[in-house]
Amino acid sequence: MKIAIVGAGIIGVTTAYELARDGHEVTIFEQRSAAAEEASFATAGLLGPHLLSPWAVPGFGQALRLIGPHATLRVAGGLNRANWAWLRRWRGAARSNSAPAAALERLAQYSLTRLKAIARQHELDFETSEGRLVLLRTEQERAHLQPALQVLRDSGVSLHEIDADVARQIEPGLSPEAPLAGAIHLPDASAGNCRLFAQLLRQGTQGSGVQFVFNTRVDRISTQPTGVALQGEPDLRRFDAVVLCAGMASATLMPALGLRLPMAAVYGYSVSAPLRESTHAPRASVVDAAQQISITRLGQRVRIAGGAELAGADAHHHTPTLQRLYRTLNDWFPGGAQLSSSLQIWRGARTMLPDGAPVVGASGVPGLWLNTGHGAGGWALACGSARVVADLVAQREPDVSLDGLGMRRF
Numbered sequence: 001m002k003i004a005i006v007g008a009g010i011i012g013v014t015t016a017y018e019l020a021r022d023g024h025e026v027t028i029f030e031q032r033s034a035a036a037e038e039a040s041f042a043t044a045g046l047l048g049p050h051l052l053s054p055w056a057v058p059g060f061g062q063a064l065r066l067i068g069p070h071a072t073l074r075v076a077g078g079l080n081r082a083n084w085a086w087l088r089r090w091r092g093a094a095r096s097n098s099a100p101a102a103a104l105e106r107l108a109q110y111s112l113t114r115l116k117a118i119a120r121q122h123e124l125d126f127e128t129s130e131g132r133l134v135l136l137r138t139e140q141e142r143a144h145l146q147p148a149l150q151v152l153r154d155s156g157v158s159l160h161e162i163d164a165d166v167a168r169q170i171e172p173g174l175s176p177e178a179p180l181a182g183a184i185h186l187p188d189a190s191a192g193n194c195r196l197f198a199q200l201l202r203q204g205t206q207g208s209g210v211q212f213v214f215n216t217r218v219d220r221i222s223t224q225p226t227g228v229a230l231q232g233e234p235d236l237r238r239f240d241a242v243v244l245c246a247g248m249a250s251a252t253l254m255p256a257l258g259l260r261l262p263m264a265a266v267y268g269y270s271v272s273a274p275l276r277e278s279t280h281a282p283r284a285s286v287v288d289a290a291q292q293i294s295i296t297r298l299g300q301r302v303r304i305a306g307g308a309e310l311a312g313a314d315a316h317h318h319t320p321t322l323q324r325l326y327r328t329l330n331d332w333f334p335g336g337a338q339l340s341s342s343l344q345i346w347r348g349a350r351t352m353l354p355d356g357a358p359v360v361g362a363s364g365v366p367g368l369w370l371n372t373g374h375g376a377g378g379w380a381l382a383c384g385s386a387r388v389v390a391d392l393v394a395q396r397e398p399d400v401s402l403d404g405l406g407m408r409r410f
């Protein structure tokens with residue numbers, strides 16, 4: 001089949017890879033001049049398991065506080081109606097624990113297996129590390145995480161509840177002064193550089209059935225006939241199928257087709273800093289459960305990521321949030337990174353549906369497939385979501401169940 005993909009973030013690039021592998025002729029349209037320039041640019045780097053990652057799923061980890069000095073979600077510039085509705089639904093899913101957490105975790109595990117197979121096959125080196133600690137400052141935090149731990153155990157994820165001494169053996173750079181009550185150790189967790197992986201995969205797929213068309217904006221998706229209308233081109237480009245992987249822009253392309261998804265852009269930040277003293281830096285990835293901040297070793301850099309805000313795309317960087325990232329790094333790994341120069345400070349949008357899960361599969365409109373709304377887990381879920389879409393396009397039963405991850409739930 002001739003298939004068009006809209007968007008060359010991590011989701012679009014992996015989808016192109018899997019479709020080309022099945023023998024399709026794939027064209028991927030991207031408005032920016034390179035792959036992974038928007039949400040996939042500087043993620044925290046966390047791969048599966050997914051459930052204990054910051055902002056993974058409502059009700060599993062972070063409390064939703066909107067006001068006061070301990071607000072977990074910052075609201076700036078007023079809330080529009082869509083964001084209010086999204087917030088109500090996120091809160092509802094958190095209270096009732098109704099998010100499809102088990103389905104998401106299954107997809108994350110499948111995705112990790114698939115990613116490792118792709119990386120092995122093509123010898124991709126993307127600054128990976130193995131193992132993760134979820135750091136607990138108090139015993140209360142441990143209690144708070146029990147529902148998530150139960151889902152992880154039920155999903156067959158290997159995890160150990162460990163004390164502070166064992167945690168410090170696993171991550172010897174942890175400050176001896178840091179108030180550490182204990183940790184959750186996820187020995188099989190992985191992390192890696194999302195953008196680097198996307199770029200390496202893009203280089204690998206070029207010439208093998210995938211054509212990348214950069215600096216090209218899709219203005220409209222058509223279904224009768226199936227195709228895409230490009231900015232500045234009078235005629236529709238015809239395809240047999242279109243896969244929408246446009247991140248936050250998916251929400252603006254869908255209404256013309258009679259489709260709507262309750263998406264919100266929940267912005268977050270990452271700071272990437274050169275290593276200063278590797279023995280004082282993390283060996284792999286850690287998550288501060290209370291702060292919902294991660295610290296990840298990516299090659300010769302350390303990346304700190306966190307923060308959640310409902311604010312416009314053009315909002316200024318929020319200095320107190322960035323200071324919280326620096327403070328958290330200093331709490332756990334003082335002296336591990338060089339914060340005085342060569343910093344990369346990034347603000348990106350998590351395209352979030354109110355239950356934290358993406359929409360993967362048929363759109364209900366003939367010829368249009370969806371792979372979008374991956375929220376805080378696009379990197380962790382990309383390779384699995386891509387394989388699932390390719391299987392569905394080929395009318396094959398995917399290897400992993402999609403219960404709770406389809407369009408129909410909306």
Ligand SMILES: Cc1cc2nc3c(=O)[nH]c(=O)nc-3n(C[C@H](O)[C@H](O)[C@H](O)COP(=O)(O)OP(=O)(O)OC[C@H]3O[C@@H](n4cnc5c(N)ncnc54)[C@H](O)[C@@H]3O)c2cc1C
Nearest residue numbers: 007009011031039040044045046218247268377378379380
């Ligand atoms: C601070 C932060 C930390 C994060 N950490 C993690 C993490 O550790 N692990 C994890 O799994 N996830 C993480 N995420 C989430 C992750 O970044 C996203 O889920 C993922 O990048 C989404 O990928 P995507 O391909 O859907 O979107 P994008 O990367 O945004 O790609 C969409 C692409 O579509 C293009 N596009 C849009 N509209 C059009 C159009 N009309 N025509 C042509 N092109 C178009 C855009 O230019 C863009 O390149 C994090 C997010 C943030 C903000």
